[in-house]
Amino acid sequence: MAWNRRAFLTATAVGALAAAPSAAADAPRPLPPDVPRPRHPHQDGGRRRTLAPGQDPFAVIVGCVDSRVPPELVFDQGLGDLLCIRTAGEVLDEAVLGSVQYGVQELGIPLVLVLGHERCGAVAATLDHLRTGARVPGHLELLVAEIAPAARRTRAAPGDWAEHAMRAHTAWVRDAIRADPAFAPAHIAAARFDLDTGLVSLLP
Ligand SMILES: [Zn+2]
Numbered sequence: 001m002a003w004n005r006r007a008f009l010t011a012t013a014v015g016a017l018a019a020a021p022s023a024a025a026d027a028p029r030p031l032p033p034d035v036p037r038p039r040h041p042h043q044d045g046g047r048r049r050t051l052a053p054g055q056d057p058f059a060v061i062v063g064c065v066d067s068r069v070p071p072e073l074v075f076d077q078g079l080g081d082l083l084c085i086r087t088a089g090e091v092l093d094e095a096v097l098g099s100v101q102y103g104v105q106e107l108g109i110p111l112v113l114v115l116g117h118e119r120c121g122a123v124a125a126t127l128d129h130l131r132t133g134a135r136v137p138g139h140l141e142l143l144v145a146e147i148a149p150a151a152r153r154t155r156a157a158p159g160d161w162a163e164h165a166m167r168a169h170t171a172w173v174r175d176a177i178r179a180d181p182a183f184a185p186a187h188i189a190a191a192r193f194d195l196d197t198g199l200v201s202l203l204p
Contacts (some may be wrong), residue, residue: 009059042078051080059083060103062173064152065092065124069193071115074200075148083109083179089122089177090114090173091146100177112177112186115200117172117193123166126151126166167192171203 047185060083071077083103085096085115103109126147129136136144151171157164174190177183190203 005009009113038073038076038174040078042081044074047079055083055107056080056081056105057107057109059098059111059113060109061113061115062083062090062092062096062177064084064088064115064117064120067122068116068195074115074193074198083107086145089120089126090116090170091122091143091144092173094174097113097177097180097182101182105152105181108185110186112183112188114170114174114177114188114190115193116166116190116203118163118166118195120162123151123162123169125149127162127165129145130155167203174203 057080059081061075063086065072065086065088067164071082071086075082083099087093087101089095100112104112122143125136125140126144128134129144130148130151147165147169147170150172151161151165154164154168155161165199167186170190170192174188178188191200192203193200
């Protein structure tokens with residue numbers, strides 16, 4: 001089966017991947033190993049001029065600010081393809097939710113994908129805070145406060161606490177967006193980006 005990154009997002013939009021039985025979905029489901037090389041589409045002047053009158057992106061990505069996880073590169077997309085909203089640890093606030101609403105309601109985008117990633121610095125800072133009790137400086141306090149509930153829930157789980165916390169937090173962000181009737185027209189999913197392999201896996 002031929003797969004590419006747009007196909008992954010499109011399949012997510014129609015629920016083809018998300019429809020797997022949840023009981024068997026404890027582990028993320030990776031793309032097949034024959035993921036093609038990046039094509040870097042839609043990045044030339046012609047594409048820019050085509051889009052000048054208006055945009056019609058096909059997915060909203062709520063992701064982390066981490067410099068290693070730019071959604072357009074992760075999914076091999078270009079100008080006008082993705083509406084990207086990025087905060088450290090993909091933490092939600094009113095500005096993020098307003099931006100998602102703009103994408104779903106004003107632009108009619110059918111898919112919202114919350115994209116977490118391994119070795120997230122915001123998650124690591126949260127775990128450090130919970131381990132040491134050290135005060136979190138300045139504006140970082142909001143980030144830690146938002147990620148801490150998922151970190152506390154997963155603290156006793158065997159294995160990699162940071163990985164468990166990231167997955168739980170990413171899924172929580174997805175569920176919070178799902179719970180808002182403003183986003184009901186869209187399919188809302190969560191995924192994990194693997195820094196080592198470049199693969200994106202849907203989260204259960
Ligand atoms: Zn991150």
